[in-house]
Amino acid sequence: MKKQKINILITTSVLALLALSGIQGYLIYNTYQLKKDVFIKETKKSVSRIDNTKEMDSLAELWYNHLTENLVAYKTNKLIKEEAITRFKPYTDSLNDIFKDYYTKEINKVNLGYELKYKKTIKSIVLFNDNVLDTIFSAKGGNNYFLFGENFPDNEGNMISKARWFTEHDYEDDNTGNGEVFRTKLDIEIRTQDSINIIGWKRIVFGQMASLFVFSILLFLFMVALFFYSIKVLIKQKKIADVRNDFINNITHELKTPLATLSIVSKSIRNKEIQDSSEKFSNALDILDRQNNRLQKLIDQVMNNALGSEGIVLSKEEISDKRYFDEVLEDFKLSVKDKHVELNTQIELKEVALNIDKFLFTTAILNILDNAVKYGKEKVQISLQTTLKNNSYEIIIKDNGIGISEKEQKKIFEKFYRITSGDIHEVKGLGLGLFYASQIVKAHQGDITLESKPNVGTIFVITIPII
Numbered sequence: 001m002k003k004q005k006i007n008i009l010i011t012t013s014v015l016a017l018l019a020l021s022g023i024q025g026y027l028i029y030n031t032y033q034l035k036k037d038v039f040i041k042e043t044k045k046s047v048s049r050i051d052n053t054k055e056m057d058s059l060a061e062l063w064y065n066h067l068t069e070n071l072v073a074y075k076t077n078k079l080i081k082e083e084a085i086t087r088f089k090p091y092t093d094s095l096n097d098i099f100k101d102y103y104t105k106e107i108n109k110v111n112l113g114y115e116l117k118y119k120k121t122i123k124s125i126v127l128f129n130d131n132v133l134d135t136i137f138s139a140k141g142g143n144n145y146f147l148f149g150e151n152f153p154d155n156e157g158n159m160i161s162k163a164r165w166f167t168e169h170d171y172e173d174d175n176t177g178n179g180e181v182f183r184t185k186l187d188i189e190i191r192t193q194d195s196i197n198i199i200g201w202k203r204i205v206f207g208q209m210a211s212l213f214v215f216s217i218l219l220f221l222f223m224v225a226l227f228f229y230s231i232k233v234l235i236k237q238k239k240i241a242d243v244r245n246d247f248i249n250n251i252t253h254e255l256k257t258p259l260a261t262l263s264i265v266s267k268s269i270r271n272k273e274i275q276d277s278s279e280k281f282s283n284a285l286d287i288l289d290r291q292n293n294r295l296q297k298l299i300d301q302v303m304n305n306a307l308g309s310e311g312i313v314l315s316k317e318e319i320s321d322k323r324y325f326d327e328v329l330e331d332f333k334l335s336v337k338d339k340h341v342e343l344n345t346q347i348e349l350k351e352v353a354l355n356i357d358k359f360l361f362t363t364a365i366l367n368i369l370d371n372a373v374k375y376g377k378e379k380v381q382i383s384l385q386t387t388l389k390n391n392s393y394e395i396i397i398k399d400n401g402i403g404i405s406e407k408e409q410k411k412i413f414e415k416f417y418r419i420t421s422g423d424i425h426e427v428k429g430l431g432l433g434l435f436y437a438s439q440i441v442k443a444h445q446g447d448i449t450l451e452s453k454p455n456v457g458t459i460f461v462i463t464i465p466i467i
Helices: 002-051 056-077 082-087 089-110 202-206 210-269 272-276 278-304 321-335 358-374 434-442
Strands: 116-129 130-138 144-151 160-171 183-200 317-320 343-344 352-354 380-389 390-398 447-453 457-465
Touching: 002 089, 002 116, 002 160, 002 183, 002 202, 002 210, 002 457, 056 089, 056 183, 082 130, 082 183, 082 210, 144 317, 160 457, 183 457, 210 278, 272 390, 317 321, 321 352, 321 358, 321 380, 352 358, 358 380, 358 390, 358 434, 358 457, 434 447
Parallel strands: 343 380
Antiparallel strands: 116 130, 116 144, 116 183, 160 183, 317 352, 380 390, 390 457, 447 457
């Protein structure tokens, strides 16, 4: 149930983080749109001043008059509709060089600080003949008629202005050769559009937003880091709580057995039959001693394991490795004589003087051997091999037990940690043996590692310096 609550909390936190990120992204996008609109608006304002000058009006009058002449020729049947436009193109091309020179000079005066392209296009040309529309040109599918400037794609530009010219003209034509004069009335509607293409406008707008981007990224990273830190602390607190509860349950279980035995024996001692039998009374006292020693060892184990490697005080003595391991393994064999344990040893041929705290180092070795029996198979096989390598003494303890998964291996030397099967601890204990063993080895300036495969076995390697 607690795990489910934590999963719900993590999921909710992730969704909240994603929602905040989405809101932040939306605000940045809106800021970008606002900055872009303001930037383009300011550019349009600067460019529009150039368009409203005498020089530009003169150019406009020139191309407009020339276009009108072609339209009169069309209306008087001297040109077909397509020729009215195609004959207009060379003339605007010749004017374009003048326009670009003038426009470049005026842009330099404005000193925008960035490059831009300008173009003027015709969107449509329509003649009105007695309320009948005659479309000379129409920009269908975005195919505008280019007049002046630099011809760039419409999707790369921004419109700065639109114009609609509607005029009436009366023309007299006396080129008939017989002295007759023809009057031509011309009603024209011309729609034009001015556009600009700002070179690198995105880079400029993004540059203006650089501080906002940096702040947003830092804020987002801070939020992500805070989120992961909070989740990490939450999981750590849950782990500590689980370890605490597990330890309380295990220590309670471990204490119940000797206490129950002591209770039974203490009651039996009051039995007159046992009091009258010296042998039974002596056996009862032996049981009391053993259970008392067991309780004392449990308490000592808890107290000793509260210390880290830096808090362990060593009482070192020099001892022969062969003699030392003979004693340790003899005691171990006696402790497991009722179990199916096969022990193979191979001690370094060259006698080595070990400088160790005999009692503590023995505790470390026995803790590893006891674990091999606890987590062993029906027939336990253990091998202990020692090797002298340069200035280091290596002790290898190998078993054929159930093995340790790769995930468990990372935690096996942690205080109170015990291997589980699902949510159940199949082997009772306090989870202190390997932790204490690792601290003892570290106190000897040594190192302890392991290799293991599930259902194959485990290899512990202890390395201590030879001084």
